[in-house]
């Protein structure tokens with residue numbers, strides 16, 4: 001069944017925000033994409049309508065049992081006026097993996113990409129042009145049955161909203177202070193850690209808040225069983241450079257498989273830099289530091305692309321990494337990947353999808 005997206009344009013376009021003060025996730029464009037699901041009928045009625053509040057019954061299942069998943073990707077405006085998406089099919093693939101884990105029906109990947117492109121095209125003039133700015137794309141799915149029993153919902157809404165966002169590093173890429181979390185855990189194998197389920201972020205807030213109070217930017221999560229193996233940092237995947245070898249925790253069911261993580265691995269391989277995916281303990285990292293072999297560490301994710309780690313605090317002990325400066329490899333990866341995203345560097349991997 002070929003879908004046809006109905007488009008209803010807004011009659012009251014909003015004023016665009018100042019590109020110098022966008023921040024993250026504060027402003028939304030004029031339109032949104034919505035599609036409904038009903039058991040027996042499947043996904044239907046795809047439409048783009050003026051951005052507006054939802055009206056939902058207080059018993060709507062998502063409020064009570066949290067059947068909600070999301071994605072995050074960006075559209076970039078290149079200097080020569082093109083609009084580019086970065087590896088959107090990876091996000092759509094992951095959206096369906098999240099759907100599967102939460103008993104939400106699959107969406108057609110080709111149609112989901114078309115929905116994203118159509119919406120971005122319609123709100124194209126919302127894509128900022130200042131250095132480092134972009135249009136954040138947030139697809140999400142919620143369960144919508146008005147019902148209080150615990151079971152998968154029979155109805156859902158797939159929605160896509162767009163938010164112009166500012167440069168993550170307005171003053172240039174800079175390192176962050178990280179607190180190694182010993183008390184709270186983010187996920188365990190068999191749980192939801194490998195999918196972008198809304199509940200994961202609710203579960204992480206307490207640790208994040210306590211780390212912020214101690215003046216740390218983010219927490220580093222250890223595995224939920226032995227609290228030994230490194231998993232992620234905040235909502236980013238994490239990499240360590242030890243003795244010129246790059247190491248990142250292997251994906252074993254509790255770590256979110258980041259698109260940026262995957263891109264970094266591909267780029268490092270193409271540069272003939274040794275990259276290993278394996279379990280790595282926090283002990284090993286502190287030990288490497290003590291031996292003078294911990295060269296760099298950084299987080300990876302769509303928002304920051306590369307976020308250098310300046311220091312790590314674990315059990316009251318703090319270590320400084322690359323003199324709390326941005327490491328050479330972190331900077332090189334940042335320049336290369338953002339170069340591809342903004343169409344400044346030749347896209348040898350074929351990662352960008354042109355919208356306009």
Ligand SMILES: *Cc1c(COP(=O)(O)O)cnc(C)c1O
Nearest residue numbers: 235236237256258259260301302
């Ligand atoms: C989204 C996310 C990441 C990064 O994924 P990208 O696809 O690179 O943006 C890493 N960890 C968690 C927990 C996330 O939610």
